[in-house]
Amino acid sequence: MHVSFDPWSPAFVADPYPAYAALRATGRAHYFEPTRQWLIPHHSDVSGLLRDRRLGRTYLHRFTHDEFGLAAPPAAHEPFHTLNGNGILDLEAPDHTRIRRLVAKAFTPRRVEELAPTVERLAAGLVDAFVAEGGGDLLTAVAEPLPVAVIAEMLGVPEADRALLRPWSAAICGMFELNPSEETARAAVRASVEFSAYLRGLIAARRANPGPDLITALIAAHDEDDRLTEQEIVSTCVLLLNAGHEATVNATANGWRVLFRHPEQLALLRADHGLLPTAVEELLRYDTPVPMFARWVLDDVEVAATVIPRGSQVALLFGSANRDPERFTDPETLDLSRQDNPHISFGAGIHYCLGAPLARLEMAASFGALLRRAPGMRPVAEPEWKPGFVIRGLRELLVEV
Template sequence: MLGGALTPFDPRDPEFLADPYPTFAALRALGAVHSHDLLDMPVAVSHAACSEVLRGRDLGRIWADAEPAADFPAFNLLHRNSLLEREGPTHARLRALVAGAFNRGHTARLEPWVRQLADRLVDDLVDQVHADGGADLIAGVAAWLPVEVIAELLGMPESERSALRGWSNTIVTMYEPDPGRVRRAAAEQAAAEFVEALRGLAAHRERHPGSDLVTDLLAADLGRDELVGTAALLFMAGHEATVNVIGNGVLALLRHPDQWERLRADPGLDATAVEELIRYDPPLQLFERTAVVDTVVAGQTVPAGSKIAALLGAAARDSQVFDCPDELDVGRSPNPHLGFGAGVHYCLGAPLARLEVAATVDALRRKLPGMQLAAEPPRRPDFVMRGLRELWLTDRPAPAPRACGGPTAPAAG
């Protein structure tokens, strides 16, 4: 592979996790694909090479059970039956059924409710800021908005929603390099509880149909394990991505106050701003695929049965595709980021995620226009799922809006 070094970065290194983008830029300057012995696969770092990984028909998602399989029955069940881990005719059948259910207007149906929920959560955040001098956006808004939205989408009872976030956070630690014995055991326990809850929900909806996605999936004649795997994927992917887009995105706006001022002055920028927040600091940094046959990515051979990863964060800062890629520009257009994937595994929940981020930004603009950092935010010690542990905000008097102009240089890096 290009680049020479077999370990071009350590995904466990706190300094790298704090800001991986200079490392990605140095790697892109050396080549499009690099070997990585800690990840045990080559990694694509250019936008073009990542696009090849995501769109290549000779590359697939070939699930291999977590081992020893007897220790991970629930975790393996969720993934073995997940839309994300299927390929070929099986994937096409399942995706068509899920897309058909999604296309029955669920996002449009939920939009007023999502915006009202974002308003209520931000109202509570503002009350805490005014009472205590600061409040955590992650705990107060970002962590709960997607939980409530996806639970509402699925028709999950109120009594079970409080456990959803913990299940998701625990299960996704298995995607990190070398999660360790304790985290692996905890992920299996969380998966078992999640499977039990989803099976109970499906059984309830068989007896009492509703206007939710689980009712639609039952009508689409999915197998019970397929329904459980699909519902779990929608929740984990939708929850983790949205929490981290909101956290990473608001932090980016706080570090670029000129761009926050542009959004304050021109709500018409919301759509492009959401795309830019996803591009600038992507919530999912790595997506891996497996070669079905011997294939080539960016001139590099990927033998059949071996894996290759697209580093989505590296693709997002590629100067061959994005002008001034290290600058935040809430009006950036076009913006061909890969934050929702590409090809046959493009994220079905992208419209819902966009709505949740836009609703949060809009609520903050109206209710906390003078937001600023109350403390330096700690990052989660994870590479694949990039996000913040906390994001404490305080308030200051907001400057008067100025006429909307073009992008200016960022105030901070």
Template sequence: MSKPFAFLSIDAASRRVSLDARDPAFYRDPNPVYAALHAHCPTFYWEEQKQWYFTGYDQVNALLRDRRFGRQILHVASREELGMAAPMPHLEHFDAAEAWSLLELEPPEHTRLRTLVNRAFVSRQIDRLRPEITELANGLIDRFEKDGKVELLAALADIVPVTMIARMIGIPDAMGPQLLKWSHAYVRMYMFGRTEADEYAADRAAAEFADYVRTVIAERRAEPRDDLLTHMIHTEHKGQLLTDDELISTTIVLLNAGHEATVHQIGNAVRVILDSGLPPQPMFADEKATERTVEECLRICAPVHIFQRYALEDVEVEGIPFRRGDKVALILAAANLDPRKFDDPLAFRPDRDEGANLSFGAGIHFCIGAPLARLELNIVLPLLFQRLPGLRLAQTPVVKDVYHFHGLERLDLEW
């Protein structure tokens, strides 16, 4: 039994791991733990979570694409067959909002919904937003540049992603703060160690969020505009229009996924760059250098660490038998640190060029907003370091108490 950290024990022979995800020494910096797992037990049964986890790059990449696994299970088996508990009444609104979520569906429904929204998120469409993102980011920096200090998350990181995804969908900028509140409450449902209070708060947020989206749908039906919501309302797929429930779920997931991870990643990336002690100028010397720096930040400090899949049939992986309905978990952030894929994986190397990271997933559920997130990061990070020379940490940032969404509580900077 190996015990490289006080909160971690690894039994490589049985592939059993005990790990306290609530220990600050873990969630503040999971990378050394991921390195220990790669060294001793890259595929393991996590005792506290009662589930199998995969960390190897090749395994995670393959399982994300493996059609024997999926994000939903009730399209192939009933709750009774699987021994699943009934839905919880106090999550009625949350479950309704999730019912048609792109993140949770499998084909053919996933294909139909994704086809309708995909056109807005392809790289050539997203690249048209470059001037608008640049103007927004510069305007925000203008507000605090002369102060010599800033809390970056509230002053910029929270604002750019939510504003841009809301504008694309057709929701006014003024709704940004409310969207953030709903989103923060909503995503706590996906955190380890969520409480009953979290569940009630998420259900309230889902109810309010859905009601608001319903009013905007009615407005767009009466008065169409050149925005994504109007496009979703009026575009047919094989003779079918989206229902209101499908429109609400899709809009909520796009708003949540379209900014939550990017907010975290702006903070994560700035911190990693400053912590490295490396001069930022070469990292942003040109477009290619900037792209590599952004990808290295995504690799070494991914904002979302885990995605789960259901076995859609009885299947064996690495000698482990899974029954239909069993859940497996894929640690994307650990796959990004696999020493068989990346040389010296815990080192931040902004010029690294060793292949794609898995921070946006892979397969049919590859993050639809990846081109938008990448563009925002490729614009915002160089601007910050160019406009604020001498940028440095004013104090050690505090990591949020939520594994497996990795982000900062606040990021105090000075220059």
């Protein structure tokens, strides 16, 4: 086990890439005692295991906690686990198949396409206000409010309530970090109770008075006699909000930080906005906002010559896989025109990110608006990273325009 992998170290969080390179060079599966996980650093293995049905986000569809050799979570944490456990991210077949199919009926590519003018309008408004101020914190002024506003608009959350969403989301996502504290768990439970109650009120209002929003579509989605339960609708809405808040926000701010550190690539993008589609993909590859995703091992799996036994947890290192020289040419080089780019920042297999088209749309809209309206934007301070590693993002990104 290479000593430099230390997800609680600020230096590691700021630049984990040398540690990833060391992991790739020294093997394909490394047991990491502090989190009792197997670290998987290579693209081919991460990609393969994401599609392998012997692994799962949960084990409860096949085993009890006892059978799997794990303690049940404390009863006090139940509201968080009920909320989290009924969303498609943490379910496996057959429940995952049924819920994802029903959610996909409401959250269609066409619906995302129809959102494009709304996303462009919201991005332009945020960027105009930011430029009028002469700059400031790009994270809180543009990166954060855009996905929040888009998802809130999709769900039909009234504008007056939108400030509630981000703190709830942040508190819940604290539980996805490695070995979260009891204090983190209490905050997540409180947010789960409040958020769920808020959404149940919104669902009741839509049942009484349907609208052109996603909650109405989720209520209406059905196959034969199959519908989403109220808990499944609540969990789906929270999942969409959390993914939009955490991953897209960080992808945007992390992406600008990378561009500022590669002025020659930023100059190319400023000269040719037609590079935006490949630039977005390359920024997602080069510095993914979700560097690690965990899976439970439901049946023994073998990685190279290492048998990883049932009951283990694997940590699939997306950040390492995205820089694997066995899969990418010059992986340490930022190339905004990169064509062959099978990054796995959106995952793969049955849990491939349902919101990927929306995330791409939002990033293209906000980057495009900033390139047009703030062509000389530059950083005024070296940004600091938040302490989390599983969801990796900046505290702030101060710029002037």
